[in-house]
Amino acid sequence: MHPALPPHTPFDDHPAGCWCGQDGACAPAGTPRSLWQARRAFLLLGGAATASATLPAWAQVDVGASSRLRHLVPAEELEQAAEQEYAKLLQEARSQGKLVPAGDAQTQRLQRIAQALIPHTAAWNERARQWQWSVALIRSNDINAFCMPGGKIAFFTGIIDKLRLSDDEIAMVMGHEMAHALREHSREQLAKNTATSLGISLGAQLLGLGDVGNYAARLGGQLLSLRFSRNDESDADLVGLEIAARAGYNPNAAVSLWEKMGNATGSNANGLAFLSTHPSGPERIRELQRNVPRVTGLYEAARRR
Known part of the structure; x- marks a missing residue:
């Protein structure tokens, strides 16, 4: 939960008809209190996000800062929702005899x-130190893999076998999904969806974020169908x-x-769930070639250890 805004304190030297917070920020005359508080809350959250959305100082790749908007959805609640959704998915696979045993x-x-x-993940997100990472293999012809918030990873046999x-190459798929x-792309996308669906009523929610968090939890079932932006994919x-x-x-x-992904797209459009949300193409390959x-040097140093 984020802290509530300071209580309203009027100041005699502000224009008639306005009202203000303790920091002296004034709402224009006639502005509904809830909307002004919502705007103030959003700005406060944005400032906090700017402070926290830093990249590792030693990072070799050049990626942008994370979006401020993701703070509209509490990370803890989203991770709990993901854990529940992951457990349901594995239980369903187990009941159908499709969950590959841990000893396989x-x-x-x-x-x-x-x-x-x-061990190389926490530098990109401090919360990863607390995640209970899990890896599962599901028997399916689909070419697919994912990592849900909180470190819940699943691969389908189709992506490995086909x-x-x-x-x-598995490490590249897994690193991409991690x-x-x-980088909290699901959190950001759900925050955008939440803001869009709640509309103006978001003003009241921003004061405590509890209802927004509950809304995110109810969206847990959408985690596997989210489509990331081109920037998210490059990131x-x-x-x-x-x-x-x-x-x-x-x-x-x-x-x-x-x-290989590109060749699979050209030869068979069926069962390519991964490619429906992770499009392949020449520009993507060129960008990777530029960054290899x-x-x-990091790879060579790791091999020498």
């Missing part, structure tokens, strides 16, 4: 790669590339991965 060689392969990447992914969670590509390189995975695999040299 492919599941252990994913877990091994995840354990290599996880694309014949190497460990390096980056979406670390996740580059952050994931660096995380994987620091873990000792060859960054050139990001290029071969998306070349930036992280190659």
Whole structure:
């Protein structure tokens, strides 16, 4: 929960008909109190977001700051919603005999790669230190993988088998999906959806954010269907590339991965759930090629350790 705004305190030297907060900020005459408080709350949240949306000082890739808007949805509540949704998904897969056992060689392969990447995540989001990371493999022909807020990862067997992914390529997929969670792209998208759907009534919600948080929790089922922006995808590509390189995975695999994705798109449009939200294309590959040299030294250093 964010702190409530300070109580209203009138000042005699302000224009007639206005009202103000303790910091002296005045609402124009005739402005409804709730809307002015909402605006003040939004500005306060924006300031806090600016202070917290920093990048690691040592980052080799160039990505933008996170959006201020994401603070409209409390991270704790979204992570709880994601954990519940993830548990339901795994239970459904288990009941259908599609959850690959933890002792399976492919599941252990994913877990091994995840354990290599996880130590390099907290620099991008301090909350990741508290996340209970989890990795699951689901038997499905779909080419798909995801990481939900809070570090809940799932791969479908289709993405590994159909694309014949190497460990390096799996690390690039996993790093990319981790980056979406670390950079809070789902949180930002849900905040945008929340703000749009609530409209003017958001003014009252911003005072405490409790109702907005509950609304986000009710949107937990949308987490798997969110479509990220082009900027989000580029952001996740580059952050994931660096995380994987620091873990000792060859960054050139990001290029071969998306070349395989592009070939899969051209040969078969069925079962490509991953590509419906992660479009491939020449520009994406060129951007990765431009950034591979930036992280190659990190990869080589990791291999020497």
